[in-house]
Amino acid sequence: MKTRIAVLVSGGGTNLQALIDAQKSGIIKSGEIVLVGSNKADAYALERAKNAGIEGFVMRDETHLLEKLAEEKIDLIVLAGFLKILSEDFIRAYEERIINIHPSLIPSFCGKGAYGLKVHEMALEYGVKVTGATVHFVNEIPDGGRIIAQKAVEILEDDTPETLQRRVMEQAEWILLPQAVEMVSENIAKGE
């Protein structure tokens, strides 16, 4: 039985696209993306889901989302650019079954308010020479759950937050997330 995956999005969905492509190319073979949920009706990520023939869902609120996840018998929730904070009840309902991709090497540049471009502004501000992306389990502490995988990316002299974000996405996020989703899906499918 394949692990049934729901991907939660709020924006452009480039990480979702990487997952869709990885499913097509066979990198993700132990799981199947059966639902894309968003808190934003106009998220372009929903368009990507539609183009891939995957059911899209716009949540009214967390209860509405939980009902849909139960209805679809979801085993694994992947947060890919999802910007809503999940309640402790929600997280407890899916203990060790929610993973998130964060665009830095946790524990650097993470936690409350550190998301999107802000993360790369913080890295440039601090002057680190290496950054990257982290996939981790979600617990009640923002970006605090057990780390699953990380991938480093060099910072270049003339980097701006935008050029750095792009490189971290291309060279880290879009590679790391599919690998992590396959690893966790395989463990779930094996009943671990």
Ligand code: GRF
């Ligand atoms: C990006 O900042 C990415 O680093 C983070 O979520 C944001 C949007 O990603 N994971 P996406 O294009 O919507 O996947």
